[in-house]
Amino acid sequence: MRHPAAWLRLPVPAQDALLALFITVMQVQGTVIRNAGEVASRPLTDLGYLGYVLLVVSGVVVAVRRRWPVPVFVTTALASLVYYGLDFPDGPGWLGLFVALYTLAAYGDGRRSLMTAGVGTSVLAVCWLVAGADIEPRAAIGWVFFRVGASVMSVALGESVRSRRVIAAEAQERAELAERTREEEARARVDAERLRIAREVHDTVAHAIAIINVQSGVTAHVLDRRPEVAREALRAIEQTSSRALQEMRAILGVLRDDGDDDGRVPYPGLGQIDELTAKAREAGLDIKLEETAPTALLPSAVGSAAYRVIQESITNVIRHVGPTRVTVALNLGFEVLEIRVSDEGRHAAPGDGPADPHPPARLPSGTGSSARPGRGIPGMRERCQLLGGELDAGPIPGGGFEVRARLPLAPTGLRP
Secondary structure: OOOHHHHOOOOHHHHHHHHHHHHHHHHHHHHHHHOOOOOOOOOOOHHHHHHHHHHHHHHHHHHHOOOOHHHHHHHHHHHHHHHHHOOOOOOOOOHHHHHHHHHHHHHOOOHHHHHHHHHHHHHHHHHHHHHOOOOOOHHHHHHHHHHHHHHHHHHHHHHHHHHHHHHHHHHHHHHHHHHHHHHHHHHHHHHHHHHHHHHHHHHHHHHHHHHHHHHHHHHHHHOOOOHHHHHHHHHHHHHHHHHHHHHHHHHHHHOOOOOOOOOOOOOOOHHHHHHHHHHHHHOOOEEEEEEOOOOOOOOHHHHHHHHHHHHHHHHHHHHHOOOOEEEEEEEEOOOEEEEEEEEOOOOOOOOOEOOEOOOOOOOOHHHOOOOOOOOOHHHHHHHHHHOOOEEEEEEOOOOOEEEEEEEEOOOHHHOO
8 A cells, every 4th residue: 555645746757847847937037036126247138038048948958857867967058158158147047057967966877977977067167267257246256166066066966866876776686685595595495304304204114114014924924823923913014004104194295206315314213312412412512401201202203303303403503603501301291292402602712712713513424414504493393383383493581592392292294
């Protein structure tokens, strides 16, 4: 919805037409009033009303100043040279010229427009001073210097406006480019996270199918001779297939076949949390792990998501903060697993400085692939949302950063 004031704004051509009318009236009326009662060396009516014609032309031409700034400046400059060269009476006949100089600098192309305005102003100044050499009284010569100074100020003002407009346009372009880059980067991170999840599920399902194949072979072999062994094998097949189906239902919507079998890693869970924290301690973090109950037997999808959230949070601390104290809290409730990873922020050390930068360490390759580009908070949030959970991240009072996640133990994506 447009602002009410926008409806009252005239089109640009109408604005310039009104400005030209105002300048024309001011130049003619102002010159007549200023010289009323005085005997001018050459009245405006001389030479076929040439004085009036020059004042009107230099004012009317302002109406097309934005479309043709250089011709408008040349026209007003020539009109001024002829007007003062023929010794017509002084007055505000320079208004159109000043507006033309401003427009030339403000809407021109920069250096070339400034050169045109500078040369034109220099020629005008010389001609004005020559025409005013025998002016009487001598104090009136001050108006000549006023015209010179006002011309320079008009050019400077126009160049200032043009520079600010160029700077604003460049800033707007940079902001739009940055916004597009952020959106593309966010999409790339989400796509990369989806592909990684697809590879992990592929490995998990392949492992489950291999177990089922082995157990079914055992069942077929011992079904008649050892029915108790066959029963255990069938139970293992049931559990394995059920777990694989649940994981497939949870992440089926984000599976992508990228045709790339490289870079696969084991499907981790909270059973490897001690190894992860040990690797982080080797990287320089002081990690405190708090668990309200054993979490090693969580559903595979939940345990893997929790592991990845903790892994990415620790990696971000190592990458962006460096050595600091980190608290990893796992609160296992009846229906929800709550995860909190918080750090105390960057710690200033006596040796910190340009000579001792202490660059942040990174997790070794054995801890996973989250340290590579394309991961981050958007990937963690999407992983939680896929299981019906939620994730929040942000700074905490007193310094530091905290990641909070809630994962349902029976994820919505796993329910039939």
